[in-house]
Amino acid sequence: MKILICVKQVPEIMDVKINPETGTLIREGVDSILNPFCEYAVEMGLELKRHYGDIETVAISMGPPQASSALIRCLEMGVDRATLLADMKFAGSDTWATAFTLAKTIRAMEGDFDLILVGKQAIDGDTAQVGPELSEILGIPQIMYGVSVELTGNKKKIRVKREIETGNEIVEIKLPGLVSLSKGPMIRCISSFKEILDARKKELRVAAASDLNIDENELGLRGSFTQVVKIFPPQVKKTGKLIDGSEPQGAAKKLIGFLRERKFV
Numbered sequence: 428m429k430i431l432i433c434v435k436q437v438p439e440i441m442d443v444k445i446n447p448e449t450g451t452l453i454r455e456g457v458d459s460i461l462n463p464f465c466e467y468a469v470e471m472g473l474e475l476k477r478h479y480g481d482i483e484t485v486a487i488s489m490g491p492p493q494a495s496s497a498l499i500r501c502l503e504m505g506v507d508r509a510t511l512l513a514d515m516k517f518a519g520s521d522t523w524a525t526a527f528t529l530a531k532t533i534r535a536m537e538g539d540f541d542l543i544l545v546g547k548q549a550i551d552g553d554t555a556q557v558g559p560e561l562s563e564i565l566g567i568p569q570i571m572y573g574v575s576v577e578l579t580g581n582k583k584k585i586r587v588k589r590e591i592e593t594g595n596e597i598v599e600i601k602l603p604g605l606v607s608l609s610k611g612p613m614i615r616c617i618s619s620f621k622e623i624l625d626a627r628k629k630e631l632r633v634a635a636a637s638d639l640n641i642d643e644n645e646l647g648l649r650g651s652f653t654q655v656v657k658i659f660p661p662q663v664k665k666t667g668k669l670i671d672g673s674e675p676q677g678a679a680k681k682l683i684g685f686l687r688e689r690k691f692v
């Protein structure tokens with residue numbers, strides 16, 4: 428059985444600042460990390476491997492050359508091998524072009540697979556679109572916001588507990604399929620010294636556009652339907668009013684008075 432895990436490198440979000448003149452992220456001096464939701468996807472893949480055995484896990488990322496450090500983190504966590512898609516022809520990809528390139532890579536370089544795991548969203552781009560688009564392009568069923576995954580039906584199906592607004596629901600699909608992972612009960616693990624050393628011996632393949640049987644007009648900026656025009660932080664509006672609740676009856680009167688004054692009641 429083969430599990431593919433798509434991962435993205437993101438800036439350490441606590442450090443992110445935006446240049447007010449250019450409207451772009453200031454990346455100088457900002458650490459990059461493996462997207463936390465991708466870490467949960469990796470951890471889920473490894474958990475399935477520990478539990479059921481005989482599973483190959485492969486991490487795939489599309490990004491600039493420095494994104495290889497996110498893949499090294501996956502190898503240190505226990506993933507068997509990794510592929511980085513690094514080529515300036517991929518630069519400027521929106522979510523569609525990203526999903527399209529990942530789908531072409533999976534078809535060209537991996538062939539058969541059973542399960543694809545992705546994070547529910549990247550904490551920088553934050554669109555949560557790549558996973559659903561990837562499953563649509565590959566023509567496989569998808570389950571979003573998974574928190575636990577089990578193999579059923581002699582490893583031909585998966586049963587996923589997923590988050591919904593009112594709680595959780597359990598959904599089953601036939602494999603091959605795609606699951607996006609939310610946090611759930613998973614924790615981000617620290618690799619042992621041995622795992623870190625072992626990772627150096629594992630395969631980290633770097634692929635370019637020429638390795639994929641692909642029309643270059645469908646890649647990067649040219650293959651993208653959307654373009655980010657500007658990024659800016661939302662304006663902070665201090666319109667909230669705090670009512671001291673230490674004396675509940677008085678607080679309730681104040682609240683009603685406030686709502687009446689504004690004709691809400």
Ligand SMILES: Cc1cc2nc3c(=O)[nH]c(=O)nc-3n(C[C@H](O)[C@H](O)[C@H](O)COP(=O)(O)OP(=O)(O)OC[C@H]3O[C@@H](n4cnc5c(N)ncnc54)[C@H](O)[C@@H]3O)c2cc1C
Nearest residue numbers: 433434489490517521545546548549552553554555556557
């Ligand atoms: C040369 C180059 C430069 C790039 N520069 C940037 C950049 O500056 N900023 C930026 O945000 N993106 C960059 N990308 C990557 C790409 O454009 C984005 O990954 C894409 O638009 C994803 O959108 P999102 O962040 O909203 O992902 P979401 O849809 O929120 O991500 C959901 C999940 O999809 C998977 N996923 C998303 N992106 C990738 C990926 N690239 N590879 C593998 N799996 C993925 C992950 O599992 C992730 O958890 C670059 C790519 C290349 C090749």
